[in-house]
Amino acid sequence: MKFIALFGLFIFLASCQHTTDRGPSSAIGLTPRFTLNKLNSIANKHTLIITHASTQFDEARTAKDGVDQLVREFKAKGLPVVYLVNDQSPLGYQRWYTADRSPDFEIFSEGGEHNLPVHGNEITIVGGFVGSTDTLNGCQTLAMKDAIRMHFEVSKSPLTIHVPVKATYTFGEWSNIRESMLKSGWVDLKDIQFKYPFASLMFLRGGIYGDDGNEPFFAHNYSQHENKSYRQGEEVSREKYQFNFYINDKLLESVKDGPNKRIVNIRFKTK
Secondary structure (H helix, E strand, O other), rough: OHHHHHHHHHHHOOOOOOOOOOOOOOOOOOOOOOOOOOOOOOOOOOOEEEEEEOOOOOOOOHHHHHHHHHHHHHHOOOEEEEEEEEOOOOHHHHHEEOOOOOOEEEEEEOOOOOOOOOOOOOEEEEEEEEOOOOEEEEEEHHHHHHHHHHOOOOOOOEEEEEEHHEEEEEEOOOOHHHHOOOOOOOOOOOOOOOOOHHHHEEEOHHHHHOOOOOOOEEOOOOOOOOOOOOOOOOEEEOOOEEEEEOOOOOOEEEEEEOOOOOEEEEEOOOO
């Protein structure tokens, strides 16, 4: 029992949300194309969001090669690249591991939270970490949640979120899912002894919502205090949304509760 408790504490401390030092940019910092922490309109363009590509959370730089490749591809196409940076101190920039230090936008985001104007119908969100429970808050998953919320504040069209798996990192039981997807291009939850539906990777588990894989809310809410400009907005839940989970264009699982008039396609890619 002591081992389990200590392991749980370790995983909890690995969570992205934490107190940060928002010191000034330095010589080792990033050089965004536009004003630091300011976002011009990204219009209807397919945007790339990099969430916390930092050795503070991904010490092994698991996602680095995939992230660097995506940045090159999006820039070559003239599409917006956004870095969500949790620590804008000299140490934070030193930990930030992207090869490209000049995104279009650098936005402070303590826990993956953002109010980006997602007007287009497609967006790619990577970094980490993937996964969200009541006690383990994945910043990349919160970035997905806020993209969903922001999109449907201005649009009724379905939203597709692309998640190239090679450009992500995660912890705990989700690491087995990630490795299974990269190895086989699919995931058999029974083979990796994962007892929940795949959707539970993104939906809160435990606490007052039970622990059966059918919890109502997508991801956690931002609960820290550093990002004073953040607006939380409406909850993202099964009641108002239909979630379709794909791996390499093959439907794995759908979550359908309530009217489901807002459609979200989440496409994990391994190719």
